[in-house]
Amino acid sequence: MPMPSAVDLAAHPLTTWQGPLGLPDFTRIGDGDFSGVFDAALAAHEAEIEAISGNAETPTIENTLAALELGGEALDHVSSIFWCRAGAHTNEAIQALERDISPKMSRHFSAISMNERLFARIDELYQRRDALKLDAETLRVLEKTWKNFVRSGARLDAAGKKRLAAINEELSSLGTNFGQNLLADERDWALFLDEADIAGLPEFLKSAMAEAAEMRGQKGRYAVTLSRSIYEPFSTFSERRDLREIAFRAFTMRGQNGGATDNTAVVRDMLRLRAEKAKLLGYASYAALKLDDTMAKTPEAVHKLLDPVWEKALEKAASDQIELHRLAAEAGSNEEFAAWDWRFYQEKLRAEKFAFDESELKPYLQLDRIIDACFDVATKLFGISFEEKKGIATWHPDARVFIVRNADGSERGLFLADYFARPSKRSGAWMSALKSGYKLGDGSRPVIYNIMNFAKPPEGEAALLSVDEAKTLFHEFGHALHGMLTEVTWPSVAGTSVSRDFVELPSQLYEHWLTVPAVLEKHALHVRTGKPMPKALVDKMLAARTFGAGFATVEFTASALVDMAYHARPDAPEEPLRFEAETLEKLNMPDTIAMRHRTPHFGHIFAGDGYSAGYYSYMWSEVLDADAFAAFEETGDPFNPALAELLRKNIYAAGGSKDPEKLYTAFRGKMPSPEAMMAKRGLV
Numbered sequence: 001m002p003m004p005s006a007v008d009l010a011a012h013p014l015t016t017w018q019g020p021l022g023l024p025d026f027t028r029i030g031d032g033d034f035s036g037v038f039d040a041a042l043a044a045h046e047a048e049i050e051a052i053s054g055n056a057e058t059p060t061i062e063n064t065l066a067a068l069e070l071g072g073e074a075l076d077h078v079s080s081i082f083w084c085r086a087g088a089h090t091n092e093a094i095q096a097l098e099r100d101i102s103p104k105m106s107r108h109f110s111a112i113s114m115n116e117r118l119f120a121r122i123d124e125l126y127q128r129r130d131a132l133k134l135d136a137e138t139l140r141v142l143e144k145t146w147k148n149f150v151r152s153g154a155r156l157d158a159a160g161k162k163r164l165a166a167i168n169e170e171l172s173s174l175g176t177n178f179g180q181n182l183l184a185d186e187r188d189w190a191l192f193l194d195e196a197d198i199a200g201l202p203e204f205l206k207s208a209m210a211e212a213a214e215m216r217g218q219k220g221r222y223a224v225t226l227s228r229s230i231y232e233p234f235s236t237f238s239e240r241r242d243l244r245e246i247a248f249r250a251f252t253m254r255g256q257n258g259g260a261t262d263n264t265a266v267v268r269d270m271l272r273l274r275a276e277k278a279k280l281l282g283y284a285s286y287a288a289l290k291l292d293d294t295m296a297k298t299p300e301a302v303h304k305l306l307d308p309v310w311e312k313a314l315e316k317a318a319s320d321q322i323e324l325h326r327l328a329a330e331a332g333s334n335e336e337f338a339a340w341d342w343r344f345y346q347e348k349l350r351a352e353k354f355a356f357d358e359s360e361l362k363p364y365l366q367l368d369r370i371i372d373a374c375f376d377v378a379t380k381l382f383g384i385s386f387e388e389k390k391g392i393a394t395w396h397p398d399a400r401v402f403i404v405r406n407a408d409g410s411e412r413g414l415f416l417a418d419y420f421a422r423p424s425k426r427s428g429a430w431m432s433a434l435k436s437g438y439k440l441g442d443g444s445r446p447v448i449y450n451i452m453n454f455a456k457p458p459e460g461e462a463a464l465l466s467v468d469e470a471k472t473l474f475h476e477f478g479h480a481l482h483g484m485l486t487e488v489t490w491p492s493v494a495g496t497s498v499s500r501d502f503v504e505l506p507s508q509l510y511e512h513w514l515t516v517p518a519v520l521e522k523h524a525l526h527v528r529t530g531k532p533m534p535k536a537l538v539d540k541m542l543a544a545r546t547f548g549a550g551f552a553t554v555e556f557t558a559s560a561l562v563d564m565a566y567h568a569r570p571d572a573p574e575e576p577l578r579f580e581a582e583t584l585e586k587l588n589m590p591d592t593i594a595m596r597h598r599t600p601h602f603g604h605i606f607a608g609d610g611y612s613a614g615y616y617s618y619m620w621s622e623v624l625d626a627d628a629f630a631a632f633e634e635t636g637d638p639f640n641p642a643l644a645e646l647l648r649k650n651i652y653a654a655g656g657s658k659d660p661e662k663l664y665t666a667f668r669g670k671m672p673s674p675e676a677m678m679a680k681r682g683l684v
């Protein structure tokens with residue numbers, strides 16, 4: 001049995017969480033600690049696995065499945081802190097460790113899933129599963145575990161197993177490289193502007209750009225950066241067509257700038273390895289492998305959703321472009337209408353049609369009030385409440401800590417949130433868990449966190465959000481609720497451990513409550529006057545919700561279709577970027593709209609494996625969320641208590657404890673069709 005090294009896992013602050021509220025004591029964790037603790041935790045987990053697989057007793061649920069699920073606690077602890085740091089507050093030391101640890105972890109978990117004695121015990125339980133008279137959740141966990149072993153190569157011969165392990169390890173390193181290259185491109189590019197260059201920019205954007213410039217040592221100037229929080233409003237408001245073009249090109253060329261941070265070869269190698277992996281495991285394509293345990297189940301089912309949406313979106317975008325073109329001509333532009341004009345004239349059209357612009361709304365969307373709104377809706381729907389605890393050390397001073405309480409006041413878990421962008425944080429917004437909640441063994445309470453990238457306001461000013469950013473806040477908080485409300489027994493099906501095309505239901509559904517009139521009236525208060533958003537503005541905002549749907553649906557669906565095109569073929573393209581171009585051409589992609597994520601910066605599918613052959617999931621979930629919110633609308637009460645209880649029980653608390661189709665049907669009484677989603681987007 002391998003002996004743990006000098007690190008004492010039973011005493012180290014990375015593995016024994018003895019800080020305030022049962023959090024890790026972040027004041028005692030140094031960057032230099034991770035490496036040694038990882039090695040010791042990996043060795044300890046290996047020893048646990050050895051004890052389970054070498055057990056002389058007949059396999060039981062207790063001594064095999066439960067032991068497996070509860071093993072590796074120290075490794076879970078150090079990993080969750082490490083990956084939080086790697087995403088939310090990284091530095092060169094953490095990045096170097098990441099390159100070192102990713103392949104080690106991959107090797108470790110490959111070895112477990114290819115452990116023959118361990119699989120033999122799982123297989124024995126699986127073959128006896130009917131005789132064991134298990135409860136439904138335990139049976140599902142056993143079946144999933146067995147299937148995961150098979151999908152991980154448990155039935156391959158020795159040579160096949162060895163090759164699969166090598167592929168997994170290489171893919172994991174390539175995924176890390178992809179993410180780091182992208183971060184470097186985003187960090188290193190900035191366009192510094194002066195007063196003379198910023199015509200048309202609203203106040204919130206000017207102050208965010210001033211802050212970004214100051215952070216980069218150019219106090220007194222304004223920086224366009226490649227953070228979406230700055231890039232998108234800049235291309236929406238800047239009257240300088242030349243600067244919009246420069247920003248557009250930089251944004252769409254992230255990861256494709258030649259040199260050490262170029263992702264072209266990384267993508268080519270990843271696609272090749274993924275195709276090889278699928279073949280090795282007996283699947284027709286990597287998409288077939290990835291979709292096997294989803295709600296959609298096959299690439300054909302995905303196309304059945306995406307193809308009709310794509311056609312409708314193209315029609316809508318084409319008719320929108322005619323109007324935008326007219327506006328451009330009226331504004332005296334005789335240039336050919338280009339991709340860097342779309343957002344700009346779309347905003348003008350929005351102002352013309354709805355007589356307001358985004359910057360009119362922004363003073364009503366104060367970050368702190370929208371956080372309150374998230375909490376308030378959760379209290380109304382699910383009875384939980386939130387209490388902030390100040391002065392608790394986390395990974396960064398910006399992160400805030402909240403105790404989550406049940407209706408009876410008892411503690412349910414913790415919620416941490418880190419809202420502002422900084423150069424040490426990767427772009428985007430996400431939810432994750434320092435600890436997931438489950439009942440098995442001694443049980444565990446959830447410690448969930450949200451990371452956002454909102455522009456930090458100057459000292460003393462309130463942070464203001466765009467409507468999209470406020471939606472993102474609700475979205476990630478919906479994921480957080482999925483983690484916090486969990487009531488399952490088994491860790492592997494707890495919280496967000498559900499199939500990818502189901503996991504966005506709790507988050508996208510939650511977005512609907514942001515625009516419920518009662519929520520806006522209470523929380524959308526003007527930053528200076530404290531007055532609620534005027535009814536006329538609310539009405540216009542609601543009417544404007546489907547505005548721009550052609551553009552948004554085209555940029556999203558193009559990315560989803562290119563993702564499927566890469567992964568549904570049995571082999572891999574020699575030149576991915578050429579394949580991307582050819583695929584778009586076949587799809588009749590308008591040249592005035594860019595993919596939301598082009599290949600060289602499509603982190604969802606290449607910075608790790610998370611959403612490969614799975615970007616469609618957001619829209620799949622949207623079909624579910626549109627239909628689910630319609631259930632509340634049909635009752636005339638957005639907080640209908642009986643429905644909220646069905647929603648809590650079958651969706652937010654149920655994790656992956658049952659088949660997603662069963663869970664959804666238990667809540668809604670039937671499966672959804674795409675009509676509510678198309679209507680919500682204004683495409684029909």
Ligand SMILES: [Zn+2]
Pocket residue numbers: 475479504507
């Ligand atoms: Zn999400």
